[in-house]
Every structure is written in C-alpha cells, then in structure tokens.
Amino acid sequence: MSDGPSADVxxxxxxxxxxxxxxxxxxxxxxxxPTDRDQVATALGQRTSxxxxxxxxxxSYGDPAQNAGGTVLDMTGLDxxxxxDLERGLVTCEAGVSLxxxxxxxxxxxxxxxxxxxxxxxxxxxxxxxxxxxxxxxxDGSFCNHVLSIDMLMADGTERTIxxxxxxxxFWATAGGMGLTGLILSATIRMTPIETSLASVDTDRTKxxxxxxxxxxxxxxxxxxxxxxxxxxxxxxxxxxxxLTCGEFAALDDLPAKKRRDPxxxxxxxxxxxxxxxxxxxxxxxxxxxxxxLWYRKAPKHKVGQLQxxxxxxxxxxxxxxxxxxxxxxxxxxxxxxxxxxREDGLVKAVETISAHGAPSSLTVLxxxxxxxxxxxxxxxxxxxxxxDFPTNTPGLARLLKQLDEIVLTNEGRFYLAKDSRxxxxxxxxxxxxxxxxxxxxxxxxxxxxxxxxxxRRLGI
Amino acid sequence: xxxxxxxxxxxxxxxxxxEIALTTARAMVAERVRRVVLAGRPSxxxxxxxxxLRGLGASVEVVGFDAAETDDHEKTIDEVFAAGDIxxxxxxxxxxxxxxxxxxxxxxxxxxxxxxxxxGVSAGLAAANALSRQxxxxxxxxxxxxxxxxxxxxxxxxxxKAGLDAFAQxxxxxxHGTGVHVMVVRPGFVRTKMTEGLPDAPLATTPEAVxxxxxxxxxxxxxxxxxxxxFRFVMSALRHVPRPIFRKLNI
Numbered sequence: 097m098s099d100g101p102s103a104d105v106x107x108x109x110x111x112x113x114x115x116x117x118x119x120x121x122x123x124x125x126x127x128x129x130p131t132d133r134d135q136v137a138t139a140l141g142q143r144t145s146x147x148x149x150x151x152x153x154x155x156s157y158g159d160p161a162q163n164a165g166g167t168v169l170d171m172t173g174l175d176x177x178x179x180x181d182l183e184r185g186l187v188t189c190e191a192g193v194s195l196x197x198x199x200x201x202x203x204x205x206x207x208x209x210x211x212x213x214x215x216x217x218x219x220x221x222x223x224x225x226x227x228x229x230x231x232x233x234x235x236d237g238s239f240c241n242h243v244l245s246i247d248m249l250m251a252d253g254t255e256r257t258i259x260x261x262x263x264x265x266x267f268w269a270t271a272g273g274m275g276l277t278g279l280i281l282s283a284t285i286r287m288t289p290i291e292t293s294l295a296s297v298d299t300d301r302t303k304x305x306x307x308x309x310x311x312x313x314x315x316x317x318x319x320x321x322x323x324x325x326x327x328x329x330x331x332x333x334x335x336x337x338x339x340l341t342c343g344e345f346a347a348l349d350d351l352p353a354k355k356r357r358d359p360x361x362x363x364x365x366x367x368x369x370x371x372x373x374x375x376x377x378x379x380x381x382x383x384x385x386x387x388x389x390l391w392y393r394k395a396p397k398h399k400v401g402q403l404q405x406x407x408x409x410x411x412x413x414x415x416x417x418x419x420x421x422x423x424x425x426x427x428x429x430x431x432x433x434x435x436x437x438x439r440e441d442g443l444v445k446a447v448e449t450i451s452a453h454g455a456p457s458s459l460t461v462l463x464x465x466x467x468x469x470x471x472x473x474x475x476x477x478x479x480x481x482x483x484x485d486f487p488t489n490t491p492g493l494a495r496l497l498k499q500l501d502e503i504v505l506t507n508e509g510r511f512y513l514a515k516d517s518r519x520x521x522x523x524x525x526x527x528x529x530x531x532x533x534x535x536x537x538x539x540x541x542x543x544x545x546x547x548x549x550x551x552x553r554r555l556g557i
Numbered sequence: 558x559x560x561x562x563x564x565x566x567x568x569x570x571x572x573x574x575x576e577i578a579l580t581t582a583r584a585m586v587a588e589r590v591r592r593v594v595l596a597g598r599p600s601x602x603x604x605x606x607x608x609x610l611r612g613l614g615a616s617v618e619v620v621g622f623d624a625a626e627t628d629d630h631e632k633t634i635d636e637v638f639a640a641g642d643i644x645x646x647x648x649x650x651x652x653x654x655x656x657x658x659x660x661x662x663x664x665x666x667x668x669x670x671x672x673x674x675x676x677g678v679s680a681g682l683a684a685a686n687a688l689s690r691q692x693x694x695x696x697x698x699x700x701x702x703x704x705x706x707x708x709x710x711x712x713x714x715x716x717x718k719a720g721l722d723a724f725a726q727x728x729x730x731x732x733h734g735t736g737v738h739v740m741v742v743r744p745g746f747v748r749t750k751m752t753e754g755l756p757d758a759p760l761a762t763t764p765e766a767v768x769x770x771x772x773x774x775x776x777x778x779x780x781x782x783x784x785x786x787x788f789r790f791v792m793s794a795l796r797h798v799p800r801p802i803f804r805k806l807n808i
Contacts, residue, residue: 111735113734113736118561120561120562121558121559121560121561121563122736123558123692123693123736124692124693124735124736125692146690146691146692158561159558163692164558164642164691164692164693164736165689165690165691165692165693165736166692427561429561429562488561488562493562494562494564494588497562517560517561518560518561518562518564519560520589521566521591550558550693551558553558553642554558554559554560554566
C-alpha cells in the first residue's frame with residue numbers, strides 16, 4: 097500500500113518538546129512523521145523502551161498525545177482518502193486525515209461528518225481514540241458509533257482490521273482507548289447526508305440554569321444538534337444563565353432562492369491567528385465577566401430558523417487560529433464532566449461552586465448526552481455534561497477543582513480523558529467501571545505496554 | 558508525571574533521613590505524590606520516616622544508599638527509575654562537619670567534601686541522566702547560603718556547598734531544553750537536628766519554610782530558590798564586601 101520504496105527513506109526522529117492544547121505540561125519525545133504504513137511499521141520497530149504513542153493535531157488539552165523520553169508518531173502524514181462510496185455515504189481514509197479535510201471534500205457531495213467536536217481540526221485517528229462527541233450526541237451518539245471498521249498496527253507488528261461485529265472487545269477498547277491498544281492506520285466512516293451546508297438555528301436566552309435545564313429537557317428531542325453556552329460568573333437569580341442554540345441542517349426548501357443555486361457551498365479557513373504574546377493574566381475574573389456579559393446580551397432572547405454556516409454553528413473557534421494562546425504561556429486546562437440524569441443537583445452545585453469562587457471560564461458549555469456506547473473508556477453516558485476552561489494561574493484553582501471532583505464523584509459522574517490534565521489517578525476506576533476490561537484487552541494485545549502516553553503513565557491506565 | 562497544575566506524583570529522596578527532605582515529602586504527599594523512594598543508609602530513622610509517609614497515604618520504598626559510596630550511585634538510582642518514572646529527585650544529603658575539629662583533621666574535612674560535593678556530583682549526574690532518558694522531571698539540589706561566599710568560621714562546609722551549587726547550576730544549563738529541570742535550593746540557617754545546639758543565625762528558618770519554597774519553586778520551574786527569600790539580597794550585598802572587611806566580620 098505504500099507509494100514507493102518508503103522503507104529506505106526513513107523519516108528521522110527529532111527530539112522536541114510537545115504539549116497539549118492547554119499548553120500546560122510540555123515533555124520531550126522523539127517525534128517521527130511517517131507518511132505511509134510501512135514507515136509507521138518501521139518507526140514502531142525502532143522504538144525504545146519508553147514506547148510509542150500516536151499524535152494527531154494536538155487538540156487534546158492535556159498529555160494523552162505526549163510520551164516523555166519515548167517516540168511520538170505524528171500521524172498527520174497519513175492523509176490519504178482511500179475509498180469513497182457515495183451511494184452509501186462511506187469514506188475510508190487514513191488516520192491523519194482531519195475532519196476539516198473530510199468536511200471540505202464531502203460537503204460539496206452532500207455529506208457531513210457524522211460527529212464533530214467544537215473544532216474540526218482533529219484527525220480521524222484522534223476522533224476514534226478519544227471517541228469524540230458533538231452537539232448531536234443525544235441523537236446520534238459519539239464518533240465511534242459511526243465507524244464501521246478500523247485498520248490497526250498492533251504491538252507485535254501485525255496489521256489487523258477490526259469491526260464492532262467481528263472483534264467487539266478490541267474495537268470497543270480502541271474506541272475511546274486514547275491510542276493505547278495500537279496504532280490506528282485507517283478507518284471507514286459512515287457520513288451523514290445533508291441537503292445544504294447551512295444550519296437552521298433556533299436560539300433561546302434563559303435567565304438562569306433552572307430555566308435552561310427545563311428548556312433543554314423539553315426541546316432536545318426536537319433537534320439533532322443542541323448545545324448551551326453558560327455564563328459561569330453570573331450570580332444570584334442569574335446563576336447559570338445560558339444561551340441555548342439548537343439546529344438542523346437546512347433542507348433545500350428552507351433556503352432563500354439565491355442560496356439555493358449553490359446549497360452545498362463550503363469554505364474552510366480562518367480569520368486571524370493569535371500571536372504568542374498575550375500576557376498571562378489577561379483572561380481574568382474581570383475581563384471574562386465582561387466577555388460573558390457581552391456574549392449573553394449579544395444573543396437574541398428568542399429567534400427561530402436563523403441560517404448559519406457550518407463554521408458559525410459548529411466551529412466558531414476555528415475562525416481564530418491558535419486561540420489557546422489567549423491564555424498566555426502559563427496555559428489553561430479544560431474541565432469536562434458528565435453527571436447522570438437524576439443528579440441535576442450535582443450539576444447545580446458545581447455551577448454554584450464555580451460562580452462563588454469567581455473562576456473565570458469563558459467557554460463554558462452545557463449539553464445533554466444521550467445513551468453512551470460500549471467503548472470501555474468512552475466518556476459519554478446519559479446525563480448532563482459541563483465543560484469549563486480555566487487559566488492555570490487562576491487563584492485557588494487546585495482547591496476549587498478538588499471541590500468539583502468531589503461533587504462529580506459523589507454524583508456518579510466522570511471526566512473526559514481527552515480533556516483531562518490533572519485528575520486524581522485514584523478516581524479513574526470509580527469513574528470508568530469498565531477500566532478492568534480495558535486493561536485485560538490491552539494486556540492481551542500489548543503485553544509489554546509499548547503503547548504508552550504521559551497521560552497513561554500519570555493515571556496508571 | 559506532573560499534572561497540569563505542576564503537582565508531581567513521584568519523589569526520590571537521596572538522603573532519606575534529611576529533615577528538610579522529609580518535610581518536603583510530607584508536603585508533596587499532601588498534594589499528589591503517591592510514590593516515594595527514600596534512599597539512605599539503613600537505619601531505624603529511615604524506617605520510621607518511611608512508616609510515617611505510608612501513614613499519609615504514599616507507597617514508600619526504602620533503598621540503601623550511601624552518599625560517600627559513589628561507585629554504587631548509578632546502579633542504585635537506575636534501579637529506582639526502572640521500577641517507574643520519578644517526577645522529582647531531591648538531593649538532600651549532606652553533613653555539616655565540625656569546622657574547629659575538621660580544620661585540625663584533614664581526613665575528617667575530606668570526609669565532609671566526599672559526602673557533600675563528591676557524592677553530590679556522582680548522585681546528581683546519575684539522577685540527571687536517568688531524568689534525561691525519561692524526558693521529564695526535576696532535580697532539586699539542596700545547597701546552602703554558606704556556599705555563596707566562604708566564611709572563616711564555616712569554610713569547609715561552605716566550600717563543599719559552593720562546589721555543589723556551581724555543579725548544579727552548570728548541570729541545569731546543560732539540561733535546559735531537554736525537559737529536565739534542575740533547581741538549586743539555598744536555605745540559610747535551618748533549625749534541624751543537623752544544627753541542633755548551634756545558636757540561631759540571623760534569618761534562621763524552619764524545614765517547613767524550606768519545604769514550601771521547594772514545592773513552589775518546582776511548580777514555577779525556578780532555577781534558584783533562597784529560603785528565606787531575603788537571603789538573595791543579603792548575600793548579594795555580602796558577596797561584594799571587600800575582603801579586608803569581610804575577613805573581620807564576625808559571621
């Protein structure tokens with residue numbers, strides 16, 4: 097499957113500093129960027145005792161795509177589309193292909209990616225490894241629900257094709273398995289048919305968290321895509337006020353005549369790049385309070401059927417490249433948890449705790465999950481998920497997060513490994529009851545533990 | 558591995574009965590440290606220290622280590638790293654000696670140098686190499702303000718710390734950009750069993766204050782930490798006092 101005599105053209109390893117999107121815990125590893133399967137196999141064969149982990153576009157917030165002292169395979173060189181079946185909406189592509197690329201290529205043919213997180217700058221391999229979710233989780237589940245098969249390079253150097261039917265154990269260990277079962281080489285994904293590239297969006301502004309939760313519970317089922325932005329700095333009667341946006345891909349008939357001429361028009365790209373010069377304490381309680389106030393006021397109280405682009409609705413942050421630099425060199429962390437339905441008190445208590453502390457999170461997002469899948473370490477389960485981001489220099493952050501950990505744990509909640517950068521290792525087994533099954537599969541397919549990341553070491557996964 | 562807030566999970570103490578080190582270990586276990594390795598000469602004190610840290614929730618290993626036996630350092634330290642990553646190595650061994658007596662006994666003075674400086678070079682390099690291989694981690698070296706400018710009352714000890722301090726600074730610069738952080742800790746007079754019976758010097762401090770400074774310095778990735786912080790300015794002034802005057806100072 098290689099294009100040429102690649103085995104002779106070995107990509108050289110460079111020892112470089114790597115960090116996650118939160119820019120918090122850089123470590124050094126030997127980075128190799130293979131461009132085909134043979135080179136991946138070669139790099140795997142040349143590993144040291146510190147092991148190997150695959151890395152995509154580095155959008156995990158913490159350290160799952162780092163491997164201090166070992167090898168990190170930059171998989172973005174495996175960027176080919178291998179097969180397309182437009183009849184059935186199936187795409188087979190290499191692991192390093194980004195969702196951005198899939199959207200750019202397939203929207204003109206009337207297909208959208210089945211699941212997208214808040215950025216489309218993630219690779220297919222990463223989307224499987226983290227089993228990413230998006231605004232349609234309650235309706236469509238997470239990414240791996242739409243993966244039909246995965247080609248993997250195993251620890252013993254053999255290639256395997258795994259499917260949920262043929263090899264459920266390995267498939268569901270790999271789905272959300274943070275790259276620890278093997279190297280994903282390619283995958284076949286079922287895309288979602290769309291008539292237009294525009295989303296028809298309904299927006300509602302709620303006075304507080306209770307109102308938001310009631311509205312979300314009531315209206316979620318009517319939409320494929322729903323999410324709420326939450327003002328975590330609002331207090332008192334405004335506690336947890338939200339801007340709820342719900343949408344569908346517009347049907348051709350929904351478009352005004354002018355747009356009907358080119359209904360699947362899509363342009364990727366960004367508006368600006370943040371320079372790496374931002375002072376560390378710029379996002380603080382004051383500036384974020386002002387931002388949140390503006391963001392809340394900017395939203396219409398109630399609006400129906402507004403047409404928004406894919407970027408505007410799904411990936412507004414992609415308009416700003418390197419937006420993580422806004423947090424300065426000390427970086428930031430994301431804190432995402434889910435608490436099951438029936439544990440709404442826990443969610444409210446968490447929002448109260450954050451509001452009382454005055455920790456400045458600007459990109460706070462609330463979402464209702466539908467049923468989870470069988471992924472042993474897959475994050476989503478039915479309930480409420482709240483995502484926050486805090487600058488790491490927030491005063492008293494460690495203490496606040498410990499309080500939140502306690503609330504999440506006592507309410508049978510859990511953390512998302514793709515976001516985690518500081519959870520207590522002791523909490524992992526409590527949060528992921530299928531951790532033991534994951535470990536059994538990993539022990540079978542990778543007995544020497546050659547696939548390892550900083551996160552795996554930190555949490556003892 | 559350190560977490561996003563800079564809290565380490567594993568600690569190797571070289572000089573496992575050092576009060577400064579054990580106080581630091583307790584402070585770290587109260588945060589995220591779960592694996593502690595105490596390396597020191599076998600003694601009841603070492604076992605007691607291990608037991609105490611276990612009581613705080615850490616898993617503790619005790620390893621035989623003698624600062625003066627430099628031939629064994631590399632093997633001992635490599636074995637600790639082979640059993641699992643170490644986020645922080647605290648090089649905490651050292652002897653104060655007895656200046657009056659040691660000055661009359663060159664062999665005894667050499668013993669102070671052997672432990673503090675020669676042992677520090679050997680153990681420091683062994684630890685630094687292991688940290689480099691693992692691609693992350695920190696080495697904190699306990700130096701002393703006494704090393705900043707040797708005084709006539711304490712120059713044997715002071716000179717060993719001066720050597721160790723210079724060694725650690727150079728090592729830190731050498732390792733810059735490899736993921737390994739080297740931090741020099743310069744405490745003043747610390748009230749511990751090592752200084753028991755000696756009169757308090759100005760700006761005397763406690764093991765707790767030193768521990769706090771170490772934890773904070775590691776989180777901030779400081780290259781030098783003075784305890785208390787004022788020493789930085791005091792020593793900066795003392796360093797520039799002309800020799801004829803310095804020699805007459807009763808310090």
